[in-house]
Amino acid sequence: xxxxxxxxxxxxxxxxxxxxxxxxxxxxxxxxxxxxxxxxxxxxxxxxxxxxxxxxxxxxxxxxxxxxxxxxxxxxxxxxxxxxxxxxxxxxxxxxxxxxxxxxxxxxxxxxxxxxxxxxxxxxxxxxxxxxxxxxxxxxxxxxxxxxxxxxxxxxxxxxxxxxxxxxxxxxxxxxxxxxxxxxxxxxxxxxxxxxxxxxxxxxxxxxxxxxxxxxxxxxxxxxxxxxxxxxxxxxxxxxxxxxxxxxxxxxxxxxxxxxxxxxxxxxxxxxxxxxxxxxxxxxxxxxxxxxxxx
Numbered sequence: 001x002x003x004x005x006x007x008x009x010x011x012x013x014x015x016x017x018x019x020x021x022x023x024x025x026x027x028x029x030x031x032x033x034x035x036x037x038x039x040x041x042x043x044x045x046x047x048x049x050x051x052x053x054x055x056x057x058x059x060x061x062x063x064x065x066x067x068x069x070x071x072x073x074x075x076x077x078x079x080x081x082x083x084x085x086x087x088x089x090x091x092x093x094x095x096x097x098x099x100x101x102x103x104x105x106x107x108x109x110x111x112x113x114x115x116x117x118x119x120x121x122x123x124x125x126x127x128x129x130x131x132x133x134x135x136x137x138x139x140x141x142x143x144x145x146x147x148x149x150x151x152x153x154x155x156x157x158x159x160x161x162x163x164x165x166x167x168x169x170x171x172x173x174x175x176x177x178x179x180x181x182x183x184x185x186x187x188x189x190x191x192x193x194x195x196x197x198x199x200x201x202x203x204x205x206x207x208x209x210x211x212x213x214x215x216x217x218x219x220x221x222x223x224x225x226x227x228x229x230x231x232x233x234x235x236x237x238x239x240x241x242x243x244x245x246x247x248x249x250x251x252x253x254x255x256x257x258x259x260x261x262x263x264x265x266x267x268x269x270x271x272x273x274x275x276x277x278x279x280x281x282x283x284x285x286x287x288x289x290x291x292x293x294x295x
Contacts, residue, residue, distance in 0.1 A: 001062045001188050003165025004172045005069055006032035008181055011085030011173060012074045021088040026111075026169045033165020034158045036062060041157035045150040051157065059187050067183045075183070082181035090175045097175075108170040113209060115163060120205035132156050164191070196243045215239060 007029035016024055040054035076083045091106040123129035131152050134142040139149040171190065172179050197215055201208030222235050 001059075001066045001168060002036040003029035003033035004168030004181060004188075005066045006165070007169035008082055008085055008172050009069075009074055011089030012083045014089075015086070016088065018088040021086065022091055022173060025085070025089045025173055026091075026166065029165040029169025030162045031165070033168065034162040037157045037161020037164070038154070041154040041161075044157065045153040059191070063185065063187050066181070067185070070181055070183055074181075076180075079180070080183060084180065085173060089173060091170065091173050093175060104174050104176050106175055108174065111166070111170055112212065115166065116205045116209035119159075119163075123205065164194075167194070193239075196239060199243055200246050 007025045010025040010028045011021070014021070014024070036058065037055075040049070040051055040058055043049035043054050044051045070082050074082045091108055093106050094110075096105045096107070096109075097103050121129075123133060131142070131147050132155070134145070134147055135149045135152040136156070139153070142152075143149045167190065168188075172181060193215065197211045198208055200214070201211035218235060218238055222232065225234060226232060
């Protein structure tokens, strides 16, 4: 929400050359999201305030703050929403609209794909990514291993906020009529959709990318389903069902692993009690020694 406001503000108020206006607006959204996430990052790193509680509270603060800022700076009193961004601030199409026959298709999808690949490379191929994952699994063990846990907590949340700000900028800088920031007292639903996408993608950058495309495909089918007399809420029901079944699959996977491990341990104990070569439970060595003594 904060990233979207800053991007739209730059798109409405600033007069920049067309080649850089949209870039500056996107960078403004990234910076806004990063700075907003810095607050819960510092609370988590230095005061051990739980990040879920802190960020949920920050959502409400962001909602009311963005509402106040919209009304004070870029408010369209007739439509009761933000003003339309300048044409130069809208994301370019780069021919994707003609290629796929959809006027509002722009480079936002390319930005999302490139971002997912970059995050994957950082997490999987760099020392910094290894440190982030180590702190995420256990900050105390990571600190014992010599990793600066506070620095990595702050950086991880800043990166997350920057990506959220990027998403807000991409959503509201679309070509054509585009979307406008509203002043309703409602938290943006895109963040909660992102949680579902992350769960379905197993919290993996590449998996999240494909999960996002899948959820986008379902959402895009909304108008087509409504033309067949389906209710709008059916899309939410389908999305929620997918998340539930995904969570159940993880549960059954964990249960199956424990079950098969239990079976293997049971077989191992049985084999220890009844070694091969002796049906009475005596070892082969005991039988041979008994035979020698009898002889």
